[in-house]
Amino acid sequence: MNAHRPVHRVAIVGTGTIGASWATHYLARGFDVTATDPGPGAEAALRSYVDNAWAAAAALGLAPGGSPDRLSFTTDMRQAVADADFVQENAPERPELKVKLFADIDDATAPDAIIASSSSGITMSVIQAECRHPQRTVIGHPFNPPHIIPLVEVVGGTRTAPETIQGAMSFYAAIGKKPIHLKKELPGHVANRIQAALYREVVHLVDQGVLDVADSDDAVSWGPGLRWGVMGPHLLWHLGGGEGGIQHFMDTLMPRMVASWQELGTPEFTPELEEKIVRGVLEEADGHSVDELAARRDTMLSALLAVRAEHDPSGPSATAGRPVKEGS
The missing domain is CATH 3.40.50.720 (NAD(P)-binding Rossmann-like Domain)
Known part of the structure; x- marks a missing residue:
């Protein structure tokens, strides 16, 4: 061509x-x-x-x-x-x-x-x-x-x-x-499939009463989400392996993670579960409109990208x- x-x-x-x-x-x-x-x-x-x-x-x-x-x-x-x-x-x-x-x-x-x-x-x-x-x-x-x-x-x-x-x-x-x-x-x-896999487990945990909607959002955004904002999971596991890096992680920690995959949930998305999530999200939004929340998101994302640009020339x-x- x-x-x-x-x-x-x-x-x-x-x-x-x-x-x-x-x-x-x-x-x-x-x-x-x-x-x-x-x-x-x-x-x-x-x-x-x-x-x-x-x-x-x-x-x-x-x-x-x-x-x-x-x-x-x-x-x-x-x-x-x-x-x-x-x-x-x-x-x-x-x-x-x-x-x-x-x-x-x-x-x-x-x-x-x-x-x-x-x-x-x-x-x-x-x-x-x-x-x-x-x-x-x-x-x-x-x-x-x-x-x-x-x-x-x-x-x-x-x-x-x-x-x-x-x-x-x-x-x-x-x-x-x-x-x-x-x-x-x-x-x-790819990216939507990755976040769908994460959200499936989040929905399962909410459905099982392990935590409410707001806490499930905090569990992601204040924990792994912060790390994922600067590095992907493979490189983070490399750091998690300490001095031995990714090979040490694979040898010592990966078998435990693989075993835990069998325990991940496959929730049935019932009308009751949908209502529970909707109610929880509206409570978490605390009266703020979609536009207000989007503006808050975009301001924080812009700040994060500025930090990444400063520290990651690639x-x-x-x-x-x-x-x-x-x-x-």
Whole structure:
């Protein structure tokens, strides 16, 4: 396939929470952004989101030219993607909708532009089924909110070209993200599966009356969550092994952990358990709105990322910007 074009203009297809957050990130990185969504009131909601999120995005550092003024909007999808160098799709998670939408985007976009999907659960092999140029389609799944959380999971479909995966990885890294390459497709990708496994055990412990909802959140966020904010589990186990490192951990502590796997729960998610969790979460929220809690989260995440940037030079660069040559 041909080399991908330098990225100056990004198209956002679908401007719900994820799409709006992506738009904020691309604007902060200094790109021209054209967004499209057929929903009533979509443009007003998008611009409101960008305005409210801009302070958090700016706190991480703006690229030269980064400005919300570079955002344009149209309800005409084909017009939105016609001159895009990179497309980030964020439509609802319905396979039939994604397949048709990707075929339409593929038909309307220059053949040397990458088309990425934020899909959290549908594989690219399914999504690219009706594309005429499936080789340039790829999953670029972010973690919410994309304008703050660096992680992007990159995985191709059966007909995605290796150059597209390399180009997407290079592009995301150049704009301040932390891309990881999934070498195999699987529903839910990786990060959501990891947090689903953790949440299953949290729900089991709440269901068994071991602890209430608020304490279960504290058990994660004030314990392992703090450590996971700076290092992943494998490297942390390396530290847990002391002077012997990971090998000592595997020899002495891993057998006990493996034995404990058999004791982990598989809760039955009954209406009563759902009600118990909902009631506990609302009590924990203590009257604060979703927007207020999200603002608190984003402020603390920005501070944590600033600390990581200070101490981890190998991490993503918050001030990276355009133009970007794919695959460079």
